[in-house]
Amino acid sequence: xxxxxxxxxxxxSQASVTPEDAGCQSILNDYLKxxxxxxxxxxxxxxxxxWLRRGDASPLVAFAGHTDVVPTGPDQEWDxxxxxxxxxxxxxxxxxxxxxxxxxxxxAVACKNFIASNPEHKGSISFLLTSDEEGPxxxxxxxxxxxxxxxxxxxxxxxxxxxxxxxxxxxxLKIGRRGSISASLNVKGVQGHVAYxxxxxxxxxxxxxxxxxxxxxxxxxxxxxxxATTFQISNINAGTGASNIIPGNKHVDFNLRxxxxxxxxxxxxxxxxILDKHQLDYEIEWHLxxxxxYCEPGELTSACEQAIQEILNINPELSTSxxxxxxxxxxxxxxxxxxxxxxxxxxxxxxxxxxVDALDQxxxxxxxxxxxxxx
Ligand SMILES: [Zn+2]
Numbered sequence: 001x002x003x004x005x006x007x008x009x010x011x012x013s014q015a016s017v018t019p020e021d022a023g024c025q026s027i028l029n030d031y032l033k034x035x036x037x038x039x040x041x042x043x044x045x046x047x048x049x050x051w052l053r054r055g056d057a058s059p060l061v062a063f064a065g066h067t068d069v070v071p072t073g074p075d076q077e078w079d080x081x082x083x084x085x086x087x088x089x090x091x092x093x094x095x096x097x098x099x100x101x102x103x104x105x106x107x108a109v110a111c112k113n114f115i116a117s118n119p120e121h122k123g124s125i126s127f128l129l130t131s132d133e134e135g136p137x138x139x140x141x142x143x144x145x146x147x148x149x150x151x152x153x154x155x156x157x158x159x160x161x162x163x164x165x166x167x168x169x170x171x172x173l174k175i176g177r178r179g180s181i182s183a184s185l186n187v188k189g190v191q192g193h194v195a196y197x198x199x200x201x202x203x204x205x206x207x208x209x210x211x212x213x214x215x216x217x218x219x220x221x222x223x224x225x226x227x228a229t230t231f232q233i234s235n236i237n238a239g240t241g242a243s244n245i246i247p248g249n250k251h252v253d254f255n256l257r258x259x260x261x262x263x264x265x266x267x268x269x270x271x272x273x274i275l276d277k278h279q280l281d282y283e284i285e286w287h288l289x290x291x292x293x294y295c296e297p298g299e300l301t302s303a304c305e306q307a308i309q310e311i312l313n314i315n316p317e318l319s320t321s322x323x324x325x326x327x328x329x330x331x332x333x334x335x336x337x338x339x340x341x342x343x344x345x346x347x348x349x350x351x352x353x354x355x356v357d358a359l360d361q362x363x364x365x366x367x368x369x370x371x372x373x374x375x
Contacts, residue, residue: 004359005092007031007105009085012094016068019139021131024067024101025050028129031108035115037127042147044139047132051144054115055124059156061373062126062335063107063366064141064326066133069096070348077350091353099347102354103161103362104129110366114374121374126155133326141326145333155335157300157373159366162325163344169358170308170365174339175301176294176320177327178226179258181267181286182234184251188281191240191248203250204238210278214254214271219262225294225320226259229267260292290324293331299373300336307368308340311361340365 007027016022025048029039037052053060072082072095080086082095092102111125132140148154164174187207192200211233219229231254238250256267268286275282295301297318308316322344331337342362346352 002360004102004105004109004363005356007108008092008097008102008359009094011067011101011105012085012096013083015083016096016131017071018068018135019047019132021048021067025129025131028067028104028108028127032112032127035112037125042144044143047130047139049131049140049144050127050129051148052127052129053124054126055121057123059123059373060126060154061123061370062128062155062158063111063161064128064158064330065100065104065107065161066130066140066326067101067104068131068134069099069101070134073350079351082350082352087356090356092356092359093351093353095352097346097352097354098163098342098344099352100161100163100341102359103163103341106359106362107159107161107366110363110370113363114367114370118371118375121370123156123374125370125374128155128158130326137326142329145329149333154333155330157336158327158330158338159300159304159369160325160327160330160337160339161341162339163341163347164319164339165341165343166345167343168314169342169355169361170312170314170316170340172319173301173304173308173316174320174322174325174327175297175318175337176225176331177290177292177322177324178320179264179292180255180289180324181258181264182253182255182289183271183287184253184285185275186283187250187252188283189246189248189250192246194244194246197246200246202246204247206278206280207250207252210274210280213274213278217270217274219256219267219270220259221261222259223261226261226292229256229258229262231256258292260294264288264291290328291332293328293337294320295331295337298336300338303369303372304338304340304365306372307365311364311368
């Protein structure tokens with residue numbers, strides 16, 4: 001059996017639903033220890049993180065990933081138990097098979113093999129592993145990066161094993177992500193009888209012109225790397241259920257996915273200007289899930305592109321699409337960041353899987369990237 005397949009199966013067998021690591025990081029630590037990695041467990045509240053580093057020289061090439069997985073949903077909807085790695089028709093099934101235990105296994109095997117052949121390699125190699133990516137992401141990568149920054153330990157290049165591929169392995173490299181900000185808005189009115197509107201104030205009517213403006217205003221035009229910023233209402237509620245009452249409140253939730261052409265603060269100001277312009281009485285709470293980031297293609301991107309071309313004979317597309325990722329915490333330190341991992345079509349679904357062939361292909365790609373950067 002391929003060493004990557006063996007290790008991936010071992011990791012999938014651990015039921016590491018966020019924030020549980022369930023021993024995955026120990027498995028990886030044990031596997032990499034003979035390659036002379038220095039291990040540091042970074043525990044923040046209930047979250048276990050592992051920082052492994054081999055060597056002190058720069059550049060520091062880091063492999064980043066998460067050992068936690070999303071919940072499985074009802075087990076009976078799976079064709080095989082989610083934490084029992086199972087191969088059918090050339091695919092490896094199990095929770096985490098694509099997001100992202102297979103890529104972590106491939107990274108570990110690639111590093112071990114590379115170090116065995118190049119014990120005197122240039123620079124340093126590290127692993128940043130967290131079990132808090134799929135959840136609130138408050139005690140994971142963000143805290144590890146803070147700790148590293150505090151002692152002036154800087155990642156130069158970082159490969160994240162997130163499932164970046166869309167249709168076939170290697171077709172897409174992610175070099176940035178849009179930002180995401182949500183708000184919970186309460187528009188206050190005065191409850192009353194529908195027959196006596198002069199004694200009430202209807203927040204649905206009050207909010208209507210602001211809603212029109214929020215949904216039609218242009219936030220920015222995007223740029224060559226990002227589509228234009230978008231605004232979406234996710235929830236809207238008002239009313240008591242009775243047909244003769246003017247509601248006293250209206251609740252609205254919305255989210256913006258934003259480009260690097262606008263900041264979270266500019267978005268807040270623009271929203272508040274619109275609400276104030278329409279003289280609304282309101283309360284608003286904001287939640288910034290992540291700022292956008294973009295990494296100008298450089299040495300790391302080229303190494304990944306070349307490795308994919310040499311091994312799979314395709315040219316990857318450089319993209320910033322999709323949700324947020326832990327890259328948002330790493331890129332602001334100045335590190336080059338690339339997401340390179342398996343096909344994302346089955347992630348977070350029942351019967352999550354990866355092509356068995358992709359395991360060794362991914363290992364070879366990571367190995368080749370190391371050769372290009374550190375040989
Ligand atoms: Zn993931």
